[in-house]
Amino acid sequence: MRIAIVGGQLQGVEAAYLARMARYEVVLLDKNPTPLALKLASEFHRVDVVREPERTRKILSTVAVLLPATENAEALQALAEYCTRAGIPYLHDAHAYSISSSKVKSNLLFARIGIPTPRAWPNCQFPVIMKPSGQSGSKGVKLARNNHELRQFQKELMLLGDEIVTEEFVSGPSLSVEVIAHEGEGICLPVTQLLFDRAYDCKRVVVPAQMTPEVAQSLTESALKIARKLGLTGIMDVEVMVGEGIPKVIEIDARLPSQTPIAVYHASGINMVEKLVRLFCQGSLPECPATANLAVNLEHFKIAGDHLEVVGETCLAGRLPLNLFTGLGGADQVLTDYVPGSRDWVATVIITGSSPANVEEKRDKFLNQLIRDHKLRYFSDPKPPVEEMVG
Ligand SMILES: Nc1ncnc2c1ncn2[C@@H]1O[C@H](COP(=O)(O)OP(=O)(O)O)[C@@H](O)[C@H]1O
Ligand SMILES: [Mg+2]
Structure with missing residues (x-):
């Protein structure tokens, strides 16, 4: 099965990884020359699917299905049209x-x-969450604790040119x-x-x-x-x-x-x-x-100098293409842009176990080895502001 995946960033990594696990031939298309998912694909085409219709059509004529991994409205529309014309399933x-x-x-x-x-503001109390209606990946998400912060964030979020959703903070x-x-x-x-x-x-x-x-x-x-x-x-x-x-x-x-x-x-x-x-x-x-048999922890880390930090997934955006390793440091799999000698890299680490306690134990071992091998001295694992407030 040859599957086209359009978009090689965070969503594209997910799509390409799973397609590869399903033993599909992954044809990745992205206008960026070095998308994160590049090395998970069997074939990569640097192409702008909106501005280069002929090239796109030619590439897509070789695949059986197309899975979009982009939130770009123009690209989604163009891809729908290609699929209709080519008679291939558009997984969207x-x-x-x-x-x-x-x-x-x-x-x-x-x-x-x-x-x-x-509950929607003002039918609730502070703190409230404010977020732009049309964004994703937690972009622009703010926690306002009082009227002053509410007004300040309103001004900031208005600059994104989107409607703002303001609602009760649910713990x-x-x-x-x-x-x-x-x-x-x-x-x-x-x-x-x-x-x-x-x-x-x-x-x-x-x-x-x-x-x-x-x-x-x-x-x-x-x-x-x-x-x-x-x-x-x-x-x-x-x-x-x-x-x-x-x-x-x-x-x-x-x-x-x-x-x-x-x-x-x-x-x-x-x-x-x-x-x-x-x-x-x-x-x-x-x-x-519908049942899960194993316990799993999937987590993102950033290593910078002698700092090890647990980071949100958007820290992976814009990094160099990820390599997939199996069995590293006792983890099941690691996706990382690490190259030998590097002191600035990220890693998504997947650890499975028979129970959550077993996973936690393996995670501790993995981190301890990482700290030793890379001579790391500082560890941080930031939490959302409200969790920090309550400890
Ligand atoms: N009402 C809420 N109460 C508490 N946390 C929230 C609330 N809305 C959003 N969040 C936090 O912000 C994150 C991003 O918000 P979400 O609505 O999922 O938008 P998106 O993922 O599209 O950016 C959530 O995963 C959650 O951690
Ligand atoms: Mg969300």
Whole structure:
């Protein structure tokens, strides 16, 4: 199976990694000459799919399916047209995506079908979360503790030229679940738990998620209800913050997300890219066991000089192409731009174990060896401001 993946940044790494695990031939297209996912692909074409239609068409004439890994609206539109003309499956749901990429539109849909969400400002107390409606990757997410900060952040966020969503801060835990659906009828994959850095950027994904059976049920019900309302054919992730024992939906994204699919793959063997390919090629929902057998920790690190820091995934953006290593330092797999002698590099580390305690033990060992081998002296693991406030 030859699969085209368009976009080789964070989402592209996820797509290319999973496609490779499914033993597909990965044809990567990106206008950037050195995208992060470059070395995970079997073939790379530096091409601008919007401005170079002829070259793009020629490359795409050699593949069986196309998975977009970009949020660029023009590119998504152009790719939809190529696929229609070439008669190849386009692994994307443009309608669901258009709603999910706007938090304002998504919130309206949640309200219409009675999905629990954080209370909207001013019907809540401080602190509040403020975020631009159309961004992703935690861009522009702010925590305002009082009216003064609220006004200051309003001014700052207005410069992004987007609508601002202001809502109750819900303490969490933060959970995420993917739904794969055919014409609105979906199945939920194993739930993951997310941990964040100071800027609410996701630094760590953990399976199994810690949650009560009631939270798990409510989350699944919300996710399937949203998929039905969207008439989703494809994949979507649903993110919630748990507050007062209720999973409150903060956003959905109808596209292959980053980080959680790799964690789910290691926990359960479910390969979301393979499921998507089957869904679009067969025109029906593939079988998916919903259970995870292994505990997993997927985490990003940055090494700079003698500092080791746990970082949010956006720290990987713009780095050199990642290499994939298996078995390094007791980790299952490591994706890194490290080259021998380098004192400035990043790594995404995937560790599995029989239980969360076993994973924690392996993580400690991995970090201790890393610290010794690279003579690191400082370690930091930043947390969101509110978690720091409460200790
Ligand atoms: N209402 C909220 N309460 C607490 N934390 C929130 C809330 N909304 C967003 N966050 C934090 O900010 C992160 C990014 O916000 P999110 O709505 O997922 O936007 P995006 O991922 O598109 O940037 C979340 O994962 C979460 O950590
Ligand atoms: Mg999010």
